[in-house]
Each structure stands twice: as structure tokens, then as C-alpha cells.
Amino acid sequence: MNYHEPVLREKIIDLLQITDEGIYVDCTVGGGGHFNSMIKRLHEGLCIGIDVDQDAIEHNTNALLQQEFIRINEMDDILIFKRGDCYAALAHNNYKYLDQILTEVTTMLGYTKTKASGILFDLGVSSYQIDEPEKGFSYMQNGPLDMRMDKRLGVSAADLVNGMYEKELEQILREYGEEVFAKRIARGIIAARKEKPITTTRGLCDAIKRSIPFYYKNPYAKTFQALRIAVNSEMEGIEQAVKAVDTSLAINGRVAWLSFHSLEDKIIKRHFVQNGKYREIGEMQMADKEEVDRNKRARSAKLRCFEKVLN
Numbered sequence: 001m002n003y004h005e006p007v008l009r010e011k012i013i014d015l016l017q018i019t020d021e022g023i024y025v026d027c028t029v030g031g032g033g034h035f036n037s038m039i040k041r042l043h044e045g046l047c048i049g050i051d052v053d054q055d056a057i058e059h060n061t062n063a064l065l066q067q068e069f070i071r072i073n074e075m076d077d078i079l080i081f082k083r084g085d086c087y088a089a090l091a092h093n094n095y096k097y098l099d100q101i102l103t104e105v106t107t108m109l110g111y112t113k114t115k116a117s118g119i120l121f122d123l124g125v126s127s128y129q130i131d132e133p134e135k136g137f138s139y140m141q142n143g144p145l146d147m148r149m150d151k152r153l154g155v156s157a158a159d160l161v162n163g164m165y166e167k168e169l170e171q172i173l174r175e176y177g178e179e180v181f182a183k184r185i186a187r188g189i190i191a192a193r194k195e196k197p198i199t200t201t202r203g204l205c206d207a208i209k210r211s212i213p214f215y216y217k218n219p220y221a222k223t224f225q226a227l228r229i230a231v232n233s234e235m236e237g238i239e240q241a242v243k244a245v246d247t248s249l250a251i252n253g254r255v256a257w258l259s260f261h262s263l264e265d266k267i268i269k270r271h272f273v274q275n276g277k278y279r280e281i282g283e284m285q286m287a288d289k290e291e292v293d294r295n296k297r298a299r300s301a302k303l304r305c306f307e308k309v310l311n
């Protein structure tokens with residue numbers, strides 16, 4: 001299975017300047033494309049992968065075992081692996097707890113060094129998550145209207161769609177989806193759910209379709225994106241993660257951010273550019289035409305990298 005095609009992989013690995021004995025954290029391990037490239041450069045050192053989706057943790061566990069890593073420890077939601085002098089860890093958790101995860105893993109391994117040399121965030125969802133109808137992210141295939149990346153979360157997209165006030169729905173669609181027909185779609189959802197609760201992705205598509213003008217092309221993407229961001233509290237997660245980077249990154253260490261939405265980029269810029277403790281490495285980069293032709297998802301990716309210069 002092709003879980004996910006990593007975006008700007010070589011550029012990110014170069015920017016993170018992986019050294020043999022460093023500690024690296026991939027906060028969004030997903031299909032492990034970036035994670036495996038990091039591990040390939042490490043012969044000693046430690047690489048930690050974090051993901052809220054248990055499927056990603058299982059996928060990467062299998063990949064590590066196939067690469068001759070041995071599982072040596074397990075505590076709470078953290079698995080530790082070893083191959084020669086190189087350690088890997090997988091944490092089923094939210095990246096907003098990056099600082100706690102890093103402390104737990106380094107303590108378990110008895111490290112004196114507890115800060116990361118490099119950290120990566122590749123925001124949003126993986127292709128696997130979108131293509132899996134049961135996860136409910138896709139408007140292309142019918143499935144339960146779920147959208148929780150972490151199944152331990154209490155509130156699904158169906159709960160929001162069937163439980164929110166019209167004004168709240170409209171605000172989410174406008175803010176997180178930049179949907180120009182937010183008002184009409186919110187009203188259409190309320191009308192549809194009065195007939196019967198909206199519980200499937202197809203049910204939501206039908207409600208959207210009935211609300212928008214016939215000439216509106218690709219009418220579902222923005223509403224689906226907005227609900228996904230709301231269900232997973234993505235903006236709050238990033239707000240907390242940027243602070244967790246402050247306490248987790250070593251001096252001269254680097255953090256790379258791959259973002260896909262202007263709100264994400266805004267939080268990243270506000271924190272790292274105005275903070276005074278970081279310098280931006282080069283300018284924001286995007287994928288070239290060749291990569292975009294190969295991988296449509298790369299089209300809206302923005303890559304920024306910052307180096308910590310002051311504690």
C-alpha cells in the first residue's frame with residue numbers, strides 16, 4: 001500500500017541537517033516517508049515519531065521491524081526500538097505534548113541530553129486517511145461522517161453537523177474553509193438535518209449540493225476541510241505545539257514546518273518570526289512543477305525552517 005507520498009522530502013532532510021548522534025522528532029509520522037529518511041541518516045542517535053492515528057503507529061511499527069529494529073520497551077503509548085546504536089520511538093499521542101513525549105523517551109533511555117536537534121511537522125491528513133472511507137474524510141467515497149484522526153476523541157463531524165447552531169457552523173465553514181457560501185451551506189445543513197440526521201459523507205454532500213448555486217465547481221472540499229480542522233482542534237494543537245517547540249528544541253537545533261493552509265502558516269510565522277529566539281533558514285519554499293505533477297497534494301505546501309539561536 002502507498003500510504004502517503006512525502007512532500008519536499010529531500011529539502012526537509014537537508015534543512016534538518018541530520019547528524020549521527022542527534023535526537024530528531026517527526027511530529028506527524030504518518031506513512032513514515034520523512035521518518036525513514038531521517039532514520040537512514042542516523043547510525044547512533046534517536047528518532048521519535050508521533051501520530052494521533054493508531055494506524056500510522058502500526059504502519060511504522062511494522063516498517064521498523066522489517067528494517068531489523070528490535071522492540072525493547074513499551075510504556076503507556078510509547079514504543080521503543082533499537083538497531084545497533086540507533087534508537088527509534090513511536091508515540092501514539094498529539095504533537096501538542098511534544099515536550100512531554102521527548103522527556104519521557106529520553107528518560108526511559110537514560111539520556112543526559114534531553115533536547116531535540118531537529119523537529120518536523122507535516123501538517124494535515126495523509127493520503128491513506130483520505131482514501132480510507134471508514135475514516136470519513138472523503139467526499140469522493142461514502143463512509144461514516146467521522147473525521148476523527150484520533151479515535152479516542154469524543155466528538156465526530158456528524159456530532160458537529162447535527163448538533164451545532166447555524167451561526168457556529170457558518171463561522172467554522174468561513175474561518176477554516178474560507179467558504180464563500182458558508183451562510184447558505186450552514187442553512188442547508190440545518191434544513192437537511194431536520195428531515196433526518198446527517199450521518200454519512202454522502203449525506204453531507206447532498207446537503208451541500210442543495211445549498212449552493214449550480215455553477216459552483218468542487219463544492220465539497222472547503223466544507224470537508226473546515227469540519228476536519230474543527231473536529232481535530234487543529235489550530236489549537238498548532239498553537240500549543242509552537243510553544244512545545246520552544247522547550248523541546250536544543251540551541252542551534254532546527255524545526256521544519258510543512259503547512260497547507262494560510263491559518264497554519266500565520267500561527268507559525270507569528271510565533272517564529274516575531275519571537276527573536278529563532279532565525280529563518282532561507283525563504284519559504286514550495287514544491288516545483290515536477291513534484292506537483294507527480295503529487296497533487298504538494299501543490300499548496302509551504303515549507304519554512306527555523307533555527308533556534310537563543311534560549
Ligand SMILES: C[S@@+](CC[C@H](N)C(=O)[O-])C[C@H]1O[C@@H](n2cnc3c(N)ncnc32)[C@H](O)[C@@H]1O
Nearest residue numbers: 004006028030031032033034051052094095122
Ligand atoms: C501529512 S501526514 C504526514 C505524512 C508523513 N510526513 C509521511 O511522510 O508519510 C500528517 C499526519 O499527521 C497526523 N496528525 C495530524 N494532527 C496531529 C496531531 N495534532 N498530533 C499528532 N499527529 C497528528 C495525522 O494523523 C497524519 O498521519
